[in-house]
Amino acid sequence: MKNLWNSQPTIVCPACGTFLPLQQYFPFAYFHGAKTACAYCKAEFDLWDSAIKILSQEPLLFRKRGAAFIGAHELSFVYQLPAEATVEIDLHELGVPLNSKLLYIVHSPTSEAAWPLELSSNQLTQRKRTNKLMFYGRPFPKSHESITCSPDVSISITYLPPSSDQISSDQLALACEYLLEDQYEKMLLPCAVAVEQITQRTVFDVLKKLGLPTNHEPNKRLGLEVILPMASQLLDIPKLDNRVTNLIAKLWRLRNQMAHQGSVSSGVKLAEVAEIFVASIFCVNHLSMVRQDVEQKSIFQNLK
Numbered sequence: 001m002k003n004l005w006n007s008q009p010t011i012v013c014p015a016c017g018t019f020l021p022l023q024q025y026f027p028f029a030y031f032h033g034a035k036t037a038c039a040y041c042k043a044e045f046d047l048w049d050s051a052i053k054i055l056s057q058e059p060l061l062f063r064k065r066g067a068a069f070i071g072a073h074e075l076s077f078v079y080q081l082p083a084e085a086t087v088e089i090d091l092h093e094l095g096v097p098l099n100s101k102l103l104y105i106v107h108s109p110t111s112e113a114a115w116p117l118e119l120s121s122n123q124l125t126q127r128k129r130t131n132k133l134m135f136y137g138r139p140f141p142k143s144h145e146s147i148t149c150s151p152d153v154s155i156s157i158t159y160l161p162p163s164s165d166q167i168s169s170d171q172l173a174l175a176c177e178y179l180l181e182d183q184y185e186k187m188l189l190p191c192a193v194a195v196e197q198i199t200q201r202t203v204f205d206v207l208k209k210l211g212l213p214t215n216h217e218p219n220k221r222l223g224l225e226v227i228l229p230m231a232s233q234l235l236d237i238p239k240l241d242n243r244v245t246n247l248i249a250k251l252w253r254l255r256n257q258m259a260h261q262g263s264v265s266s267g268v269k270l271a272e273v274a275e276i277f278v279a280s281i282f283c284v285n286h287l288s289m290v291r292q293d294v295e296q297k298s299i300f301q302n303l304k
């Protein structure tokens, strides 16, 4: 095992190409109005536009970088895989938290290595959470020739550690997997569930904190478009941008078509669903931040 690299969520500066730690910019700084500027070349860029641009790219190798916005990390390293050998890799030993979700794996065998075939247990399940990977080296024709250098395979793994808000995180991860499989319509339901779940929890928290009745659950649109903006103003918490709420309204409309008719009559294109996915991510992150803000009692001192 060599060249081990395990990185936090990153975004690439559009001006100079430097990898920047996304958590410095998103979500807290972004939603509190801070400008996003590269720490190296100082170029300013818009995170919303960047997220949409990354997630709407056709090549999956570039599109998968957008998974950073749902908190995905990248692990890369080089291991040796001779022909007809089996190699087991323990991801936890390499720094991946237990129960992380593997979103995307890229192999790059050198000319002297075999092609890695992933071995599974006798129970084939998709989207598993696993800590160990096992690869068998399928010989290339050239593997019969004498090996002259190390049979190296470079591997890059995009993974999502467990989250404190597991329901919304799981749903956004599911939407991300559909995005990486070009199954755009299927993204709508998990995006809608992620947003609806956190909207209802945030509305509940806000009403409770303000001493208002919580036994009548307001519907999701009333919560997101009326109650939360009013509460934000009252509590001096940043409001959610209209471009997010407009796209969430579109998400719920398309989600209803999917739930009631089984498909979206007009179809869904990559550019369209990338915008909706980014709006869902920004909405979930914003409301997570609002829930944390609401917990801080100092915010309410102004109300007394």
Ligand SMILES: [Zn+2]
Residues within 6 Å of the ligand: 013, 014, 015, 016, 017, 018, 038, 039, 040, 041, 042, 043
């Ligand atoms: Zn830069």
